[in-house]
Amino acid sequence: MATTTSKGPTGQVVPSVLRAGRILEALAAGPPTATLAELSRRLDMPRSSTLAICNSLLEAGLLLRDADGAYRLGPQVLELGRAYLGQTDLLSEFGRVTSESGFLPAQTLICSVLRGRDVVYVGRRPGASPLGVAYEIGLRLPAHCTASGLAMLSTLDEAELDELYRDAGELEQLTPSSISTPAELRKRLATVRERGYAVDDGETAAAMICLGATVRDDAGAAVGAVAVSMPKGARSEAELADDADELRRLADQISRGLGAP
Amino acid sequence: MATTTSKGPTGQVVPSVLRAGRILEALAAGPPTATLAELSRRLDMPRSSTLAICNSLLEAGLLLRDADGAYRLGPQVLELGRAYLGQTDLLSEFGRVTSESGFLPAQTLICSVLRGRDVVYVGRRPGASPLGVAYEIGLRLPAHCTASGLAMLSTLDEAELDELYRDAGELEQLTPSSISTPAELRKRLATVRERGYAVDDGETAAAMICLGATVRDDAGAAVGAVAVSMPKGARSEAELADDADELRRLADQISRGLGAP
Numbered sequence: 001m002a003t004t005t006s007k008g009p010t011g012q013v014v015p016s017v018l019r020a021g022r023i024l025e026a027l028a029a030g031p032p033t034a035t036l037a038e039l040s041r042r043l044d045m046p047r048s049s050t051l052a053i054c055n056s057l058l059e060a061g062l063l064l065r066d067a068d069g070a071y072r073l074g075p076q077v078l079e080l081g082r083a084y085l086g087q088t089d090l091l092s093e094f095g096r097v098t099s100e101s102g103f104l105p106a107q108t109l110i111c112s113v114l115r116g117r118d119v120v121y122v123g124r125r126p127g128a129s130p131l132g133v134a135y136e137i138g139l140r141l142p143a144h145c146t147a148s149g150l151a152m153l154s155t156l157d158e159a160e161l162d163e164l165y166r167d168a169g170e171l172e173q174l175t176p177s178s179i180s181t182p183a184e185l186r187k188r189l190a191t192v193r194e195r196g197y198a199v200d201d202g203e204t205a206a207a208m209i210c211l212g213a214t215v216r217d218d219a220g221a222a223v224g225a226v227a228v229s230m231p232k233g234a235r236s237e238a239e240l241a242d243d244a245d246e247l248r249r250l251a252d253q254i255s256r257g258l259g260a261p
Numbered sequence: 262m263a264t265t266t267s268k269g270p271t272g273q274v275v276p277s278v279l280r281a282g283r284i285l286e287a288l289a290a291g292p293p294t295a296t297l298a299e300l301s302r303r304l305d306m307p308r309s310s311t312l313a314i315c316n317s318l319l320e321a322g323l324l325l326r327d328a329d330g331a332y333r334l335g336p337q338v339l340e341l342g343r344a345y346l347g348q349t350d351l352l353s354e355f356g357r358v359t360s361e362s363g364f365l366p367a368q369t370l371i372c373s374v375l376r377g378r379d380v381v382y383v384g385r386r387p388g389a390s391p392l393g394v395a396y397e398i399g400l401r402l403p404a405h406c407t408a409s410g411l412a413m414l415s416t417l418d419e420a421e422l423d424e425l426y427r428d429a430g431e432l433e434q435l436t437p438s439s440i441s442t443p444a445e446l447r448k449r450l451a452t453v454r455e456r457g458y459a460v461d462d463g464e465t466a467a468a469m470i471c472l473g474a475t476v477r478d479d480a481g482a483a484v485g486a487v488a489v490s491m492p493k494g495a496r497s498e499a500e501l502a503d504d505a506d507e508l509r510r511l512a513d514q515i516s517r518g519l520g521a522p
Contacts, residue, residue, distance in 0.1 A: 011316045013313055014281075014314055014316075014317045016277055017314050017318065017321070018317050018321060020275075020278045020281060020321075021320070021321025021322075022321075024321075025337075025341075028341050032344070053278050055274045055275075056274040056278035056279050056282070057278065059282070060281075060286070062282060062285075064357065075345070075518050077344075077345045078517075078518075078520060079289055080285055080342065081341065081343070083288070084334040084338050085339065086293075087291075087334065096325065099328075219480075257336050257339075261343070
């Protein structure tokens with residue numbers, strides 16, 4: 001997995017390239033069209049250099065010019081966006097976002113996907129704590145026992161759940177606290193949908209609490225989940241609520257990297 | 262409708278902004294990651310200025326740097342692409358693409374959408390010929406009589422067609438050649454699917470032949486059609502086949518502008 005660093009070194013920059021970036025950003029933020037005078041005024045840039053930069057962005061296809069002379073984003077930005085999406089997968093975004101984020105540095109963060117009725121762990125950001133959970137990449141666990149799995153299952157509709165658990169029989173329990181019936185699973189999934197994240201309270205392993213949130217792609221499909229597991233009692237109720245909020249933000253950030261709105 | 266001109270004036274440009282555009286384009290074309298040395302060599306640009314441009318693009322979020330120092334496209338290109346899509350509609354893309362294209366300059370090009378069982382004409386690029394067809398924007402016609410309508414109907418599946426024509430009764434005929442039964446319509450739609458475009462041969466108006474092709478958006482949905490109508494006999498069979506090919510390319514170009522792959 002290629003991990004990525006943040007903005008990179010703050011070495012020598014080219015002011016006109018930074019300005020080009022600001023012009024693109026301004027038109028993306030809207031209003032979607034702006035005349036040369038408006039851009040120059042809004043971004044506090046000299047008119048002559050704004051014109052030369054816009055000419056260059058036009059030539060690169062990154063801008064268009066309307067018949068009335070106003071500038072707008074050009075179709076080349078769509079090509080770039082599409083290329084980015086083609087090059088970016090769940091795992092590389094998980095790596096990039098967690099390496100940039102200081103989220104729960106002591107705990108191990110996990111990235112997983114749903115495969116049938118199981119979750120498979122595909123990525124991990126190790127935590128600093130010696131008490132961390134030692135999940136191995138490739139580990140496969142029943143989805144209904146884990147926070148990751150519950151988060152992903154909560155995105156399925158009734159028909160998909162029926163199909164998935166039709167020939168499932170009794171649900172396997174990893175601990176006495178694990179969900180054991182399809183009815184119990186459905187009830188729990190309603191709670192997950194309501195909260196926007198899943199909690200596994202001693203259901204994967206005794207004395208362990210785990211939070212999970214879904215990652216979506218540009219089509220809105222749940223392509224994976226991020227989760228954090230902690231020894232029960234390591235965090236207070238209030239801290240866990242904050243952790244859940246932050247985990248959701250982390251999942252949303254990865255989702256946006258994968259093209260989700 | 263805001264029509265747009267092509268690349269704009271070839272006035273003063275900023276070489277480093279053009280280079281920034283080439284760096285983004287090179288990474289989009291792939292391979293998706295490149296070191297400074299590779300970029301500098303591939304684009305034949307001095308290493309020091311390539312570094313300064315990359316630093317600027319990193320700062321703008323348009324590039325990322327991997328842990329091993331290689332550059333890749335950054336998530337900001339996705340924001341730009343999303344903004345472009347939000348700002349770009351069928352009509353403005355039809356205006357932009359047809360104003361840039363020299364397609365059938367003598368004939369009138371039409372842009373339409375499907376509303377229930379009708380097509381509604383929403384855009385027009387007038388042709389130079391005095392024999393051109395005088396479609397008015399807002400004109401509503403039965404979809405099964407027109408090339409635009411047949412093109413769009415051909416993207417529906419059997420269930421959607423059943424639903425759409427369930428209470429339709431006998432189909433209205435604009436001319437004696439118009440399709441008159443749901444069975445005939447289904448047979449014709451199979452031909453449209455096979456060819457990739459629709460032909461209306463005197464079915465909207467006698468002695469008029471019309472070609473239609475579908476425009477799709479980023480979700481692959483048929484959001485409209487482009488069509489060209491000509492007095493029958495104005496073009497030979499071979500010329501019509503060429504026109505149909507070019508109309509498809511025109512429709513595909515508009516589709517790409519709307520985010521279709």
